[in-house]
Amino acid sequence: MVSSPRRHFPQGIRGRVSLPECVNAFLINLRLHYDYLLYGSLSRRMATMSNIQSKLSIIRHKLWKLQEESGTSAVEFALLSPLFILLLLGMVAYGIYFGAANSIQQIAADAARTAIAGLNQSERQTLVASFVTNNASGYPFVDASKLTYQANDSTADGSQFVVSIQYDARNLPIWNLFPGLAMPGTTIKRQSTIRIGGI
Template sequence: MIFSARRATRVAGRQRPVAFSDESGLAAVEFALVAPVFIMLLFGIVIFGIHFGTWLAVNQAAAEGARASVAGMDLDERRELATSTAEAVLAAYGPILGDTGWTVDAKASDSDPRLFEVTVTYDQAARNAASGLQGDSGDDDSLIVLPLSNPTATATVANGGY
């Protein structure tokens, strides 16, 4: 069997053509390919973190409001304690929630008068960046889809004293 292999020989002093060896723009091309995906991922993480933080704030406000209402002697005092405590908790989340946009509903339970309910709702759609990305027709054809739901949490406690 005859085997013929052509060996590439390199002659001293010869170089590859400049067009194949120039790597000066390689980093810029790689960055242009990777950066959009990385930036979208980064914004997705931030947006999800803000949305998750909003849900945690609403749940904590409802729980703290219900816990504070136990000290009230009558329904009006329970309502006042629950509302002021829940609003104080929500105000502490100022960088995430802003100064307004939430409602606190504190009342005796509809199903059992021995229970007291605190419901906190946050109107997230007004502060959400997704509301500006959607068209007038309501179609969501944007590249980034953000949650537009309004977080709501209800906490129920028994009236104190029995």
């Protein structure tokens, strides 16, 4: 750092100086202040530039590390994304299949409950047919045109009525996955049994 200039005054007899000496002393002090302002400002500028360069070096180092980490992340994503996408699509496809299977079971149960009002097997079959025709399309993941059903009195116990439903599930998206994966059957079969005439 440049120290503050000391003022220069000529020493005369009894503190008196002539006019030329005063002018000369003024010019010398002016030059000292000019040098101080020039070199002091320059040193401050150099210190500021050094500080800026240090900070830029730190920023460049951080950016380099960030680019390196970004490249590593991109490679990892490229390697793992196919497996992740396959897993995600498999979860969605199997979820739709299980949802359809649950809907088929619910249709069979609701149709069996509807058949209670029938007085004989023929009336119960008519009630089941009407229920399936009018309501099956309202269940999730179910295409009513692909449903088949049987509604009969139980051969093992005449006091029970059995509703069996089969659903062709080949239109579900689960079959579009890789063929090497384990797949359920293409036909979903569910049945529901209800007692005739109460307990």
